[in-house]
């Protein structure tokens with residue numbers, strides 16, 4: 001029963017599940033590795049952006065992107081990862097890099 005003064009009943013705390021916790025520990029490790037890998041990639045692309053700005057090179061290189069996407073799609077298929085997802089993921093990262101390069105060009 002509830003009335004105007006009573007609080008909603010909190011959801012019961014689930015019993016600790018060691019199996020799920022172990023999976024999640026592993027997921028946390030992978031996510032940490034992913035962040036470090038991405039940070040390293042952006043560190044390199046930042047240097048590329050500075051180089052392109054210095055040498056008046058265009059921020060985007062569609063030919064290079066096409067080759068990367070084809071390569072990544074093949075790697076994804078080999079690794080049994082969805083190639084569509086892999087392409088979207090790489091596209092998302094490359095688009096962000098191009099934005100950085102455009103900003104580097106503007107100074």
Ligand SMILES: C=C(O[C@@H]1C=C(C(=O)O)C=C[C@H]1O)C(=O)O
Nearest residue numbers: 045048059060061064065094097
């Ligand atoms: C990093 C570059 O700049 C852009 C970003 C790319 C990337 O993030 O992989 C690839 C091609 C370019 O559109 C490059 O030209 O190599």
